[in-house]
Amino acid sequence: MKIHAPKKIVLFSHDSVGLGHVRRNLALARAFTEAADRDGTGPVTGLLITGEPVALKFPLPRGWEWLVIPGITKSGSSYGARRLDVPFGDLTQLRGRIVRGAVLSFGPDLVVVDRHPYGVRQELAPALRDLKRERPETRIVLGMREVLDEPDRAAKEWAKLDLDQFCRDFDQIWVYGDPRVHDPVESGEIPAAVSHLVRHTGYLSAGRAVGRSPRMVEQPYVVSMFGGGSDAFELAELAARTPVPEGFEHLVVTGPQMPSADFRRVQAAAGPHVQLHKSVPDGLACLREASAAVLMGGYNTMCELLSSHVPALVVPRTSPRTEQLIRATALERHGAVSVLEPEAVSPDALARWFTAATTGQIAQSGGRSAIDGRGLDAVVRLTAALLSPHDAPSVSLRMSLTAAVADAS
The missing domain is CATH 3.40.50.2000 (Glycogen Phosphorylase B;)
Known part of the structure; x- marks a missing residue:
């Protein structure tokens, strides 16, 4: 019997306001684990990196662990330290060094960065580039919700980046939405220079884990x-x-x-x-x-x-x-x-x-x-394609990958 080495995945979210980023990554972690169990493709293990300690209250799927880094907060358009009494530049440097040490030691097959490609103030750039250099087989993906902001404001964010370097650092951009509802490429929220990396997955809706109602209140x-x-x-x-x-x-x-x-x-x-x-x-x-x-x-x-x-x-x-x-x-x-x-x-x-x-x-x-909510399934299939680009997949897997491409088109 063939023993499969665990696929290693890192999911990063910077987490300054709200719980949306961490909840999105947690849904992905569960989808990866459930797909591995269902399809018999071998175990998955991973790190969920977050700056939000409230995340520790969420139950983890098997094989996953939280890595909580020092937190940041946002007031208006300005970031600051959530608790540490240090200059913000020192804080982002500390966060970046923690992430760099973790990802280089862990040796992931896949890294998915949520929303902000290099975190805050480029804190992830050294980690991602060192990882690419030491493990060129690692695939790095930017995961984005389907709406970023008004196109002009989104354009200002992208203008701060070297887009040629971005295309060298990232293998794909996963847009977690149905382009028939809202297409950030068409709207201009994602620039044409990186649009070839975009894969529309559908909303991360179908297959969300749901337990029994905790009965906080009587029906109706x-x-x-x-x-x-x-x-x-x-x-x-x-x-x-x-x-x-x-x-x-x-x-x-x-x-x-x-x-x-x-x-x-x-x-x-x-x-x-x-x-x-x-x-x-x-x-x-x-x-x-x-x-x-x-x-x-x-x-x-x-x-x-x-x-x-x-x-x-x-x-x-x-x-x-x-x-x-x-x-x-x-x-x-x-x-x-x-x-x-x-x-x-x-x-x-x-x-x-x-x-x-x-x-x-x-x-x-x-x-x-009528809205495509099969994003969790699409992400699993896109991951299989990214991590097995030179393998000859089975007929069923080829069909799945073809469906993923069709769904993401």
Whole structure:
């Protein structure tokens, strides 16, 4: 019997605001492990590198470990140290050295960097280039959500990079979305000079791990969830004050990063039938068992929503980036969600929407079913192609790779 050496994978996220980056990488880790178990292709082991210690609360798939590096935070457009009392340049140098030591010692077959190709202030550049030099067989991928920002702002980010060097450092760009909904190449969010590296995977939606509902509230209920929660006080407070349809409870999840003082203010504002929590053990399970949902427009929240049939009203963040607004309006055009911009939100507006949604007046399932949500499967197939470029694959694997290319086109 042939013994397969474990495939080694590193998933990096810089993690300054929210939990979206780390949750996305955790979904990838689970998909890699589940595919290896299902297909018998040999074990997978990996490092999830993050700057967010809250990540340690998430259960890991077998064979994976967290590596938590010193954290950063963001205020407006400026980064700073989250806890260490050191100059920011010293902090990014420290982070980069930790990552460099880890990846060179671990010797990964694949590195996936989430969203920012070189981390913050080029902190990853030495690690990636030394890894390429010492292990030229390692494949390095930039993983990107389907919406970056307004094209002009995205262009300014890319303008800071040497794109020729980028093309030498990275083997592919995985865009985690359906280009029929939003295409960042067509919009100009990804420059033409690197577009040949782009593979559209579909949303990382189908196949998301979901457990049993933790029964935070009795059914029937409606739910309001606000991602990490660091900037969600105003919306959470309005949701907590919202009267819900008769016979329904209201589960309000502010997010684990909401400051304690803000959480107490939301508690003070909460009306009857509100169950208020900073976090829940399984947000997807809570969402799927709800009768209706009010959500922000973060990538991972939308992916979880797309895997459900729950009618949803999305209140997107509109500053400092318009990413959530662009995503929400694109999904609304496809009939997958309803959208209400923050300035129009009030307890009365939310109450009217909850009433419509719980009485069958909101239909969104058909729009969602037409959107490609098979991104986790596509990533697994694209990885197989990247790591076995010279092997003669079996007929079934060739068919899978052909399907991956078709899905990503």
